[in-house]
Amino acid sequence: MAVGLSELPWMHPIKGVELGTCCAGIKYPERKDLVVVRVNAGSSIAGVFTRNAFCAAPVQIARQHLSSQPEYLLINTGNANAGTGDAGYADAMACCEALANQVGVTSDRVLPFSTGVIGEPLPCGKIIQSIPDAVAALDEDGWKDAAQGILTTDTLPKGASLTFEVDGQSFHITGISKGAGMIKPDMATMLAFIATDVAVAPNVLQQLLATACDRSFNRITIDGDTSTNDSCILMATGTAGNPLLEASSGALYEALLSKLVELCQQLAQAIVRDGEGASKFVSLLVEQASTEAEALDVAYTIAHSPLVKTALFASDPNWGRVLAAVGRANISDLDVSRVQMWLDDVRIVSNGGRAESYREEDGQRVMDQDELLIRVQLGRGEASEQLWTTDLSHEYVRINAEYRS
CATH class of the missing domain: 3.10.20.340 (ArgJ beta chain, C-terminal domain)
Incomplete structure (x- = not known):
């Protein structure tokens, strides 16, 4: 039973980010288990990943594709696609290519993520077959369904949303996470997907994410086991219309960092509160x-x-x-x-x-x-x-x- 964890709060949509969720039947029939995220072309995307030597195939590919200005995320639960060797890598690439073909981009514009059982072949046929349904469901208000669609042993979906002002201009940041076991820091200890409408240069965004992870996801532990699939992604669409944030200083930078840390700590503590079997x-x-x-x-x-x-x-x-x-x-x-x-x-x-x-x-x-x-x-x-x-x-x-x- 989750300790002091309530249902999801209202999730403020982030202009330029859409999420679509469907059931692919990867592990359980009639359970939401596949999520597609679309982010505006030209957005900045930063990522922090597990340091586990047996990092999953999707982690390897996401690291490689991160520098290619990604526009789509593809997330499945029910299977980690870790410890699957060359075949797992090929399966993850096949899923990226299927989504890329569906939406008309190159496959290096897709970041894949998986969570679930380690060492079992990815049922990529089920994923590929269901991608059109997830794409059809894309919606700026899709955060709640996506939070549900990335769960494994979690008892409740986890999300947070914050609004802040700098010089009279409003900005927003929204995120979801999953994790309940195999939780111990060596970067971010789970899956998390966060978006903001602030315009931020990629190098500054990466610094912001690394700092926020160190103050939040890298300060939680359930059982001391670092997963093979840990990934945390931060997307900045720039749709708030501010001048591009290119320096790690100034009022906007400090406000964004403060709110990002606050949001990540909420998501991280929600993981602990929903720790497998936790009563404290x-x-x-x-x-x-x-x-x-x-x-x-x-x-x-x-x-x-x-x-x-x-x-x-x-x-x-x-x-x-x-x-x-x-x-x-x-x-x-x-x-x-x-x-x-x-x-x-x-x-x-x-x-x-x-x-x-x-x-x-x-x-x-x-x-x-x-x-x-x-x-x-x-x-x-x-x-x-x-x-x-x-x-x-x-x-x-x-x-x-x-x-x-």
Whole structure:
């Protein structure tokens, strides 16, 4: 059950972007599983992709096509087309060519994306046969259907939409994402598709996306597994009519970056809230580290501890598990006497040991909540980092044990 995740908000259409969704029957009959996105010719498109060495065929092709001024995205769920070798690459290209022929562009103007089971042949016949239906459904108001059409084990679609003003001019940014398991950063940890009507030069757009991903999608983890198919795409149509944003500075740049980070954090946290089997939404804040990398290392050591995650599932204030995780993080000269720790506002560790003020009932009160904060101070410096994670439940095991059935 998703933790504090509601139905999709209203998704503001982005002029110059259309989305069409249909059912191709890739894994389940009568389920929306194929999405086509059309973006105005001349738009800027940026992408960030998985660093997994076994990256899927569509990821390889999308990277190659990104520099060819893409006009279409082709997204399927139900099959990842990863671990499929040369045949998978040929299948992904065949799907790109089918869409290109349907809409009258060259195949390098198509970016493919897939999500689902790894290692199984892509049913490209079903996809190719259904492309005309997805194209026929293209609509500026197609965001809601597309958010539904990219899901795998997600229980709810995920989307966000923001409006902001700079010098009296209004701008918009809208995005959708999917992901619930096999979630751990090494770029963006899921599929996400975001669009804005701001006119932005491609190099600046790429910088904006990379920064936003590092502050959002690269700060979440469900299970520590980085997927083979992670992709995050940002499209800028320029239909708002502003002069082209060509510098990484100025009021418009700062406003766009702020809103992009905000939107990406909403999408990223929605993934955590809908984590497979999740019953807790947990914020992890590590402060007073010597470097940001050190703070992240400690935070991920806590987040990936099966003992911490199962204690969270049990609502058990077994704070010793958190303390042990901090101690085994990659800090060779940690002075444990300077470590402080809290559950929300409850101090549990002071100067490396149990806080004198700590009472079990106070810790239990926090652990009984659906949402909580674990805050750690290392007493080593001024760097801090925050990430978001979940507990580990029986349901997570069931979902992944039955994933191919």
